[in-house]
Amino acid sequence: MKKAVHFGAGNIGRGFIGLLLSKAGYEVTYVDKVSEIIDAINDKKSYTVMIAGEKEEKIMVENIMGILSSDEQSVSKAIMEANIITTAVGPEVLNKISLQIAAGLKMRLMKKTVEPLNIIACENKVGASEFLKHEVFKFLTPAEIAAIEPSVGFPNAGVDRIVPPQKNDDILSVMVEPYFEWVVDKKAFKGAIPEIPGMRAVEDLQAYVERKIFTLNTGHAVAAYLGYLKGYKTIQESLKDSKIFDTVKGAMEESGKYLTQRFGFSVEKHEYYIQKTLFRFQNPALNDEVVRVGRKPLRKLGPEDRLVFPAVKALELGENPVNLASGIAAALEFDYKGDEEACIIQHMIKTVGIDETLYKICGISPEHPLNKMVKYALVKTI
Ligand SMILES: NC(=O)c1ccc[n+]([C@@H]2O[C@H](COP(=O)([O-])OP(=O)(O)OC[C@H]3O[C@@H](n4cnc5c(N)ncnc54)[C@H](O)[C@@H]3O)[C@@H](O)[C@H]2O)c1
Numbered sequence: 001m002k003k004a005v006h007f008g009a010g011n012i013g014r015g016f017i018g019l020l021l022s023k024a025g026y027e028v029t030y031v032d033k034v035s036e037i038i039d040a041i042n043d044k045k046s047y048t049v050m051i052a053g054e055k056e057e058k059i060m061v062e063n064i065m066g067i068l069s070s071d072e073q074s075v076s077k078a079i080m081e082a083n084i085i086t087t088a089v090g091p092e093v094l095n096k097i098s099l100q101i102a103a104g105l106k107m108r109l110m111k112k113t114v115e116p117l118n119i120i121a122c123e124n125k126v127g128a129s130e131f132l133k134h135e136v137f138k139f140l141t142p143a144e145i146a147a148i149e150p151s152v153g154f155p156n157a158g159v160d161r162i163v164p165p166q167k168n169d170d171i172l173s174v175m176v177e178p179y180f181e182w183v184v185d186k187k188a189f190k191g192a193i194p195e196i197p198g199m200r201a202v203e204d205l206q207a208y209v210e211r212k213i214f215t216l217n218t219g220h221a222v223a224a225y226l227g228y229l230k231g232y233k234t235i236q237e238s239l240k241d242s243k244i245f246d247t248v249k250g251a252m253e254e255s256g257k258y259l260t261q262r263f264g265f266s267v268e269k270h271e272y273y274i275q276k277t278l279f280r281f282q283n284p285a286l287n288d289e290v291v292r293v294g295r296k297p298l299r300k301l302g303p304e305d306r307l308v309f310p311a312v313k314a315l316e317l318g319e320n321p322v323n324l325a326s327g328i329a330a331a332l333e334f335d336y337k338g339d340e341e342a343c344i345i346q347h348m349i350k351t352v353g354i355d356e357t358l359y360k361i362c363g364i365s366p367e368h369p370l371n372k373m374v375k376y377a378l379v380k381t382i
């Protein structure tokens with residue numbers, strides 16, 4: 001039987017990637033750092049995914065097992081035997097799992113395994129698998145890299161399915177939206193492309209990934225931060241506020257100026273993509289909290305991420321991204337105590353001021369036009 005190892009038995013792991021792998025006939029081994037989840041997987045050996053559509057559908061996921069990430073020997077052995085490895089741990093965790101992946105690859109070398117293996121990072125980060133490869137290779141010698149490279153691929157991927165955390169009686173069951181998209185870079189696979197219904201190997205991956213992150217995740221983040229400031233609990237509530245709705249749509253359109261120009265999407269098709277995404281955000285069956293969608297604002301405010309990158313690109317095209325600037329300003333004001341990164345930003349603003357914070361976190365110098373726009377938006381949101 002084909003074997004898959006999936007790092008991160010969280011919402012996307014259980015509700016999307018692990019589900020598709022299991023349905024494709026893989027035995028799925030989840031690796032996670034939370035013992036309750038791993039114990040429950042090993043205990044129950046199955047769980048349910050609920051599709052939150054017009055009529056709720058339930059899918060049983062079976063043929064699964066779990067390994068606690070601290071059990072290094074078992075993780076290495078699972079990697080050694082795997083036909084495919086996937087991750088959904090969060091971009092900032094990829095460097096933490098890289099040593100374990102390297103140890104497993106070393107074990108494959110010792111056992112002289114020559115079967116192709118593809119390692120796919122399913123994270124909201126452009127070039128996540130390439131980044132993981134870079135991190136993993138830090139732990140290998142040049143000779144090991146040379147021996148591994150011909151058979152081990154790290155194809156980049158894009159993943160799209162809204163999966164908010166829920167409090168269910170069964171800690172493994174998970175509710176997901178009906179829509180999903182998992183696209184992987186066709187030319188970066190080693191060996192035959194694995195047949196996984198629901199996973200699509202595409203030629204133009206960059207266009208898919210950037211369109212998704214700089215439209216869906218951009219709009220989502222703006223809705224989360226503005227909603228938080230106005231005291232709304234969920235994205236669904238936030239979008240009922242017409243002012244927020246207009247700013248979210250405006251931000252997605254500003255980002256679209258860059259996307260349509262960069263990838264040649266037609267303006268009409270892109271507008272349809274925006275409409276469809278806004279419709280997905282409003283799914284009444286999903287209770288998606290603003291603090292989940294706004295989580296880790298240091299990452300989300302980074303120069304390459306969903307807010308600053310499209311704003312800088314729009315400015316370079318001569319546009320005036322006022323809605324993205326409002327989103328950035330609101331992210332700087334996200335003072336949710338339950339989020340460590342939000343606390344760091346608040347502390348930074350208090351101690352070094354807004355100009356230095358914008359420079360250090362977003363890479364925006366005081367002379368950059370976005371600096372003024374964000375500061376203007378800040379005055380308005382306070
Ligand atoms: N939830 C969504 O709607 C969604 C959709 C598309 C993409 N994503 C992306 O998928 C990734 C995962 O998101 P999520 O919502 O599933 O998050 P999550 O917090 O639900 O899941 C992450 C899991 O990784 C585990 N983990 C953390 N550190 C670990 C380590 N060192 N070793 C092993 N496991 C570890 C956590 O315990 C958790 O179970 C992120 O990159 C996110 O951006 C999420």
Ligand SMILES: O=P(O)(O)OC[C@@H](O)[C@@H](O)[C@H](O)[C@H](O)CO
Nearest residue numbers: 124159160161162163217220293
């Ligand atoms: O996962 P993050 O923190 O990068 O972003 C939060 C949400 O925007 C995200 O999880 C979306 O729900 C998801 O990207 C939909 O495909």
